[in-house]
Amino acid sequence: MMETKRSTLAVILITSLFFLWGFAHNLDPILIPHLKRSFTLTTVQATLVDSAVFIAYFIMALPAGIIMKKYGYKSGIIIGLLIFSVGCYLFLPAAQVQSYNFFLAALFIIACGLTILETAANPYITLVGKPETSTFRLNLAQSFNGLAASLAPIIGGKLILVEGVSDGALAKMDLAARKSVLASEAASVQGPYFVLGSILVILAVIFYFIKLPDIRTNNEGRTKRSFWGVFKHKQLSWAIAAQFFYVGAQVSVFSLFILYATKSAGITEKEATYYLGVCGFAFLIGRFFTTFLMRFFKAHHLLVTYAFISILLCFVAIMASGITTVYAVIGICFFMSVMFPTIFSLGIKDLKEDTELGSSLIIMSIVGGAILPRFFGYLSDGTGNIQNGYYIPLACFAVIMLFGLKGQKITRNDIINQPNEIL
Known part of the structure; x- marks a missing residue:
């Protein structure tokens, strides 16, 4: 008790x-x-x-x-x-x-x-x-x-x-x-x-x-693995890349939303903060709703579908004008809500003793959030139109769709004859 x-x-x-x-x-x-x-x-x-x-x-x-x-x-x-x-x-x-x-x-x-x-x-x-x-x-x-x-x-x-x-x-x-x-x-x-x-x-x-509860990982009796050997897991290597691009897309969408909305829709910063709150709410609803759908559909199928819809919405965010652009971004927030945990879980599936290292590497790929928004900014400043920055998230969702189509498939012979020492 x-x-x-x-x-x-x-x-x-x-x-x-x-x-x-x-x-x-x-x-x-x-x-x-x-x-x-x-x-x-x-x-x-x-x-x-x-x-x-x-x-x-x-x-x-x-x-x-x-x-x-x-x-x-x-x-x-x-x-x-x-x-x-x-x-x-x-x-x-x-x-x-x-x-x-x-x-x-x-x-x-x-x-x-x-x-x-x-x-x-x-x-x-x-x-x-x-x-x-x-x-x-x-x-x-x-x-x-x-x-x-x-x-x-x-x-x-x-x-x-x-x-x-x-x-x-x-x-x-x-x-x-x-x-x-x-x-x-x-x-x-x-x-x-x-x-x-x-x-x-x-x-x-x-x-x-x-x-x-004081819970610690017990590594006694485990064979030490090669650091580089973990990349022989095809699904992990793909997941690291997909997570890099996903986080870059998410940060570009959320962090630059106010700058984007004030230009594309002509609303004030104060109004944009409320719409950003709606984006967060759409993200929350998307997570609950898609978790329910995963009882009936395979996770990678949903990932491919959501990534494809996000690509289409990016085109709307680029080409449309007025409040329509804001609604398109809200839609993107809904469909990208479960991408992070889905990519993560598919990436570490069946890693066994490589799970801890694989998890750390996927966490490290979050650095995409530091790099890709810069390209969003360069594209926006270079063209004089912040809407063009959405070509960056569009490309990111294309990579995620490829991960869902082929990158998440697990190979069974990817850890044969690995050296036992940590390099």
Whole structure:
């Protein structure tokens, strides 16, 4: 009975982490237009927000796994929360000194904490409680991540995107007055991130004092595998590539939505934040609905269908005008909602003793979110039309469709005669 209560408490606390990192990620689309205006950035320069975040995933994925093995999941979660909170608190001096690079450094530190949290929470929530309900627990937790995706843009838009001086009036000011106005607007991030940082510290303290199941991976008796040998799994190699392009597409769609919608549909930033909230809600509904459909259809068939529909919607986002473009992007958010977990699960299927390394490599491929939005920005700035940037997500969904058609197929002779030492 006591162990059951501990497992239930663990699930509740860990589920809160899914919401918190989902909330943090979905504040980035609010930060991009906010910082773009505050520091007079180009679209390409503004995408450095995503670069700072997702490069951290590439750098920290393997170290995070080492932390879990050495100190356990609970300690990993506490470390992740504290690093996450440090990054939030750094927003205060970043706004004070008016340095874009300072903001990027703070975002990088936040993302380091998020990487550790995600590396710990995803497997931990499947390990606490009954094994037969592990999938349900993970899906339940992921739904709160989707909930955060719908709430963060609305809440962040109200708190961060303050009603400031118009661009026309700003252009007529002298340099000193313009800097003063922009500095005042930039300071709007301090309050929300201070509150978020404080919540994280409180949560870390709770995790420290609450007794939770201490689960650690036991590697005794396992044969050591070659690092490079893991790439002989065809489905894993394809999944790493597909996840790279998927995350690049998702970040391009969500993070640049406000910049896109204000240009393509001619709406205000405030209105765009509400539509971004609808995008998050569509993402959440898509995850629930498609999970239901997977009872009747094979996952890779749904992946191919969803990727194809997303390609068609990208064409609409490029060619159409007015509010139709916004509706097309909302549709994309619905159909890409289950791509990440589907690619992940198909990629690590039947890896057996290579599962841990394969999982880390797929997590590292999240770096696509740091790279591909830059190309979105280059294409938008180079052509003078932000709608053309959607050729990038279009190409990404084409790769995902290929993965669903052929890349997810498992080969049975892909780990024969591998060396037993780690290179």
